[in-house]
Amino acid sequence: MRRYTKLLALVSVLGIIATACAQGGPEGTQTGDQNLQPGGTLELNLLGDVSAAFDPQKEYYSVTWEFYRCCLLRTLMSYRGTPTEEGGTEIVPDLAADQPTVSDDGLTWTFTLKDGLNFGPPFEDVPITAADFARALRREADPEGSSGGYNFYYSVIEGFDEYAAGDADDISGVTAVDDKTLEVKLTREAGDFGYRMAMHATAPIPPSPTDPEAPLGAATGHDKDYGRFLVASGPYMFEGSENLDFTAAPKQQDPVSGYEPGKSITFVRNPSWSADTDENRPAYVDRIEFSIGGTEEDNANQVDQGILDMQFDGVAPPQQVRQYQQDPNLSDQIFINPSDAVRYLSFNIAQPPFDDINVRKAVNFAIDKEGMRRIRGGPLVGEIANHIMVDSLQNNELKDYNPYPSPNNQGDIEAAKAAMKESKYDTNGDGVCDDPVCQDVLAVTDEADPYPDQAALISSNLEPLGITLDIKSFERTTMYDKCNDIGAHTAFCLAPGWGKDYADGTTFGEPLFGSGAIGPDACCNYALVGAAAEDLAKAEYPTTDVPNVDDALTACDETPAGDDRVSCWAAVDKDLMENVVPWVPYLFDNYVRTVSERVQNYTFDQFAGLPALEKVALSGGGA
Amino acid sequence: MRGAANIASARRSLGGREALAQVASEPIVGTGLGPEGAAGEPSAQVVGRSPWQLFWRRFRQDKFAFAGIIFIVLMVGLAVAAPLIARLVGHGPNQLFLYETTDEFGLPKGPHAAFFFGSDTAGRDLFVRVVYGARTSLIVAFFATGISVVIGVIMGLLAGYYRGKIDTFVSRIIDIVMSLPILLLALGLVAACGASKVGCLGGALKPGLLLVSYVIALFNWPYIARIVRGQVLSLREKEFVESARAQGSGDLRIMFREVLPNVVAPIIVYSTLIIPNNILFEAALSFLGIGVPINVPSWGKMLSDAGQGIFVVAWWMMVFPGLFLFITTLAFNLVGDGLRDALDPRTGR
Numbered sequence: 001m002r003r004y005t006k007l008l009a010l011v012s013v014l015g016i017i018a019t020a021c022a023q024g025g026p027e028g029t030q031t032g033d034q035n036l037q038p039g040g041t042l043e044l045n046l047l048g049d050v051s052a053a054f055d056p057q058k059e060y061y062s063v064t065w066e067f068y069r070c071c072l073l074r075t076l077m078s079y080r081g082t083p084t085e086e087g088g089t090e091i092v093p094d095l096a097a098d099q100p101t102v103s104d105d106g107l108t109w110t111f112t113l114k115d116g117l118n119f120g121p122p123f124e125d126v127p128i129t130a131a132d133f134a135r136a137l138r139r140e141a142d143p144e145g146s147s148g149g150y151n152f153y154y155s156v157i158e159g160f161d162e163y164a165a166g167d168a169d170d171i172s173g174v175t176a177v178d179d180k181t182l183e184v185k186l187t188r189e190a191g192d193f194g195y196r197m198a199m200h201a202t203a204p205i206p207p208s209p210t211d212p213e214a215p216l217g218a219a220t221g222h223d224k225d226y227g228r229f230l231v232a233s234g235p236y237m238f239e240g241s242e243n244l245d246f247t248a249a250p251k252q253q254d255p256v257s258g259y260e261p262g263k264s265i266t267f268v269r270n271p272s273w274s275a276d277t278d279e280n281r282p283a284y285v286d287r288i289e290f291s292i293g294g295t296e297e298d299n300a301n302q303v304d305q306g307i308l309d310m311q312f313d314g315v316a317p318p319q320q321v322r323q324y325q326q327d328p329n330l331s332d333q334i335f336i337n338p339s340d341a342v343r344y345l346s347f348n349i350a351q352p353p354f355d356d357i358n359v360r361k362a363v364n365f366a367i368d369k370e371g372m373r374r375i376r377g378g379p380l381v382g383e384i385a386n387h388i389m390v391d392s393l394q395n396n397e398l399k400d401y402n403p404y405p406s407p408n409n410q411g412d413i414e415a416a417k418a419a420m421k422e423s424k425y426d427t428n429g430d431g432v433c434d435d436p437v438c439q440d441v442l443a444v445t446d447e448a449d450p451y452p453d454q455a456a457l458i459s460s461n462l463e464p465l466g467i468t469l470d471i472k473s474f475e476r477t478t479m480y481d482k483c484n485d486i487g488a489h490t491a492f493c494l495a496p497g498w499g500k501d502y503a504d505g506t507t508f509g510e511p512l513f514g515s516g517a518i519g520p521d522a523c524c525n526y527a528l529v530g531a532a533a534e535d536l537a538k539a540e541y542p543t544t545d546v547p548n549v550d551d552a553l554t555a556c557d558e559t560p561a562g563d564d565r566v567s568c569w570a571a572v573d574k575d576l577m578e579n580v581v582p583w584v585p586y587l588f589d590n591y592v593r594t595v596s597e598r599v600q601n602y603t604f605d606q607f608a609g610l611p612a613l614e615k616v617a618l619s620g621g622g623a
Numbered sequence: 624m625r626g627a628a629n630i631a632s633a634r635r636s637l638g639g640r641e642a643l644a645q646v647a648s649e650p651i652v653g654t655g656l657g658p659e660g661a662a663g664e665p666s667a668q669v670v671g672r673s674p675w676q677l678f679w680r681r682f683r684q685d686k687f688a689f690a691g692i693i694f695i696v697l698m699v700g701l702a703v704a705a706p707l708i709a710r711l712v713g714h715g716p717n718q719l720f721l722y723e724t725t726d727e728f729g730l731p732k733g734p735h736a737a738f739f740f741g742s743d744t745a746g747r748d749l750f751v752r753v754v755y756g757a758r759t760s761l762i763v764a765f766f767a768t769g770i771s772v773v774i775g776v777i778m779g780l781l782a783g784y785y786r787g788k789i790d791t792f793v794s795r796i797i798d799i800v801m802s803l804p805i806l807l808l809a810l811g812l813v814a815a816c817g818a819s820k821v822g823c824l825g826g827a828l829k830p831g832l833l834l835v836s837y838v839i840a841l842f843n844w845p846y847i848a849r850i851v852r853g854q855v856l857s858l859r860e861k862e863f864v865e866s867a868r869a870q871g872s873g874d875l876r877i878m879f880r881e882v883l884p885n886v887v888a889p890i891i892v893y894s895t896l897i898i899p900n901n902i903l904f905e906a907a908l909s910f911l912g913i914g915v916p917i918n919v920p921s922w923g924k925m926l927s928d929a930g931q932g933i934f935v936v937a938w939w940m941m942v943f944p945g946l947f948l949f950i951t952t953l954a955f956n957l958v959g960d961g962l963r964d965a966l967d968p969r970t971g972r
Contacts, residue, residue: 296932297931297932300932301932317931317932317933318728318729318730318933319728319730319932319933319935319936321728322726322728322730322936325728368721371719371721371722374721374722374725374729374746375721375725375729375744375745375746376729377728377729378725378726378727378728378729378730379727380727380728381729447912449744449928449931450729450744452745452917452928453743453744453745455917456717456719456745456747456917456918457719457721457745459717459918460717460718460719471916471917471918472917473912473917
């Protein structure tokens with residue numbers, strides 16, 4: 001599950017519809033447009049470098065996922081690189097010739113590869129075969145190869161954990177039947193396994209030219225830096241990939257020149273890639289250049305001036321949004337897309353006063369969600385969230401569900417006080433907390449805009465309940481560390497956001513509410529739902545008894561894909577909101593980006609929540 | 624400002640009223656060397672004036688300094704009356720008026736009848752926050768300056784009076800503190816001590832206004848100490864010190880009753896001049912996001928809020944806090960200059 005680094009999105013679904021009507025739908029893919037010309041260099045900026053130097057088994061960050069999907073790596077299954085309404089969250093065959101075949105018991109998945117697939121330089125002559133996927137899965141199982149990644153998604157494969165633990169020579173459930181056929185056996189049903197084979201940890205790794213039997217192939221000896229020796233399979237590759245020399249000893253090899261960590265990234269065309277085998281990637285531009293570092297303000301100005309072609313990991317600042325929305329000449333250069341992420345406030349349900357569910361309910365009533373949205377950019381930033389999982393994952397089943405309603409979503413202090421009355425911290429029953437634990441409650445937030453303003457709003461919302469916050473603001477990574485550490489006793493985490501990994505409720509389940517996801521060693525169950533009694537005692541919490549939803553999460557995980565599975569997750573969502581109350585969700589937000597004049601065919605990739613770079617063309621081919 | 628003779632005269636006025644008569648006859652304090660006003664009076668006979676009278680006559684004629692004083696008094700009044708002003712306006716410093724003062728893009732609206740200075744991005748009344756910001760600035764500035772002066776004077780007295788090893792020791796500490804990268808260290812200290820509820824040094828330094836004041840004071844006392852030390856080094860050789868010693872006065876008495884009153888003038892002048900520095904330092908720390916706590920309005924923080932490119936569409940967020948910060952530091956500087964000129968007749972204007 002990916003944390004969202006920079007979400008400061010600014011336009012709502014209403015906004016989308018409005019703009020779509022007004023402008024003939026700039027949000028869609030303008031497919032069938034015959035005027036798009038290939039060529040040119042797309043100039044972009046990344047506010048921050050990728051998180052694991054492009055190592056496909058380690059990268060758990062939306063930006064890198066988009067780079068892999070659009071450009072560098074193909075997987076058996078993949079996405080169209082389009083918005084939800086154009087099937088952007090459905091998986092389609094990519095390196096696979098067709099959808100996988102699944103045995104009747106749901107445990108054996110068979111993938112068949114397309115013909116005519118070769119790796120990028122320096123392995124132009126090496127065909128992509130089923131064994132290459134086995135190498136990737138081995139590396140994903142290898143704790144060194146995948147540290148910080150998402151190997152939990154694959155422990156459902158037979159023999160995966162044994163191989164990871166070093167108890168087996170190979171993953172028994174992964175078999176390359178022949179060059180074109182990969183067979184994967186699972187230990188239990190997983191309706192979403194196809195999605196897991198669309199993540200880039202499974203992208204093919206070529207064999208080592210010096211030792212064809214090496215379990216990790218070309219990645220051997222690159223436990224920490226395979227990202228800089230990445231062999232491409234997509235339409236683009238790092239500049240200088242042709243100079244990689246895998247025949248030398250790993251330590252003697254020189255990395256690609258097209259990625260200087262912290263400075264720049266350059267993609268050029270991969271000569272091995274052919275549009276004949278790839279119907280999802282038109283790959284218009286010849287070259288994509290990223291500088292790394294900068295601010296959203298700089299990016300906005302440079303997009304204005306045409307120096308940059310669009311915002312990428314940042315969004316347009318509110319003043320730019322207003323300008324582009326209001327100026328008819330610019331209104332076709334702004335794009336609004338739902339990010340499939342939720343923004344929320346996370347309680348620590350073991351830390352007073354939030355160890356009392358009634359206090360948590362009271363806070364859910366008290367928060368002015370409309371105000372939170374206004375601070376983030378007004379009614380255009382997204383939809384008010386009243387539950388946990390984004391509506392698109394639940395077929396909108398809970399769209400009208402609101403367990404803590406308030407007039408205009410501006411908070412209902414009377415209802416909040418009524419909930420507070422039930423709490424053990426309100427001894428005189430006046431709806432105001434009168435226990436000292438409600439004073440100076442430790443709350444942690446992001447120091448960057450708009451979080452300090454939001455913190456001010458939250459403080460003022462909680463004041464009538466007798467709760468005062470001691471707000472500490474940190475740089476974002478530190479903020480997450482403080483929220484994630486069970487020993488930090490952070491009572492209220494004010495700035496987290498969570499985006500889907502793929503369009504299934506499971507990506508909002510285990511990592512957020514599973515007892516195995518409690519930090520500091522795991523992530524991201526800041527609420528401590530299901531925390532073990534001994535761990536709570538060890539961290540000196542006054543309570544050792546918190547709600548646990550592990551069984552419900554597992555039950556949904558094992559439900560086959562389909563309506564039942566969706567409803568199962570919706571039920572978990574409701575149960576969490578009413579009987580656990582770990583969060584105050586407040587926004588399902590949107591991304592708002594502006595693009596330069598020369599950008600054509602802007603398309604939003606709903607999978608990673610970022611612009612689909614392979615679909616962007618430059619006017620006149622960038623000439 | 625280092626005129627030892629003039630200082631000596633100041634000493635007398637503070638040290639004992641009985642010295643008044645001598646003052647008038649002492650040539651250095653005479654009107655001849657004073658600024659034009661004192662000299663310009665065609666008086667046949669020599670009028671006896673206390674050093675304070677002389678000081679006041681000179682200071683009063685410095686219009687800029689006088690304007691500075693008036694502005695500072697106003698600002699202090701504003702700061703003291705902040706809660707009253709907030710009540711009159713009807714907006715608290717941390718009260719949000721999102722729906723009244725921001726547009727549908729969440730951008731703040733400019734000055735109008737109910738919000739004189741407009742509002743910030745959280746929909747708070749900028750006028751009330753600027754007034755409360757004066758509180759923060761002045762509290763931190765005065766408090767930090769106070770601490771600096773106390774430490775600086777004691778260290779300077781010890782070093783200058785005892786000389787030798789003590790002087791070497793104190794002077795090296797001063798050198799070390801002055802060679803520290805102030806802003807970096809301050810950033811580190813405030814961040815480290817402000818990160819948790821407990822603070823640091825086992826709870827001795829708690830996060831908040833005081834912490835910021837301590838940190839600022841930590842870096843300012845050496846300047847005072849140096850000046851005091853220099854003065855004391857020469858003063859301790861003067862006759863009145865020798866006579867006090869001959870009378871059997873102890874070191875402490877000589878230091879604090881005889882020497883200290885003679886360095887009051889430079890201390891006053893220098894304190895006045897470091898106040899604006901401290902105001903700016905606090906603003907800088909807050910601007911960098913590690914100054915005063917998040918719910919305390921501060922000019923520096925307001926400027927930082929405006930600095931995210933938002934000032935392009937909301938000039939008032941930059942202009943009002945900036946203007947107050949500017950005028951306040953200017954006022955203190957003018958007063959400091961005026962004091963220096965008035966207390967030290969040898970600096971011609």
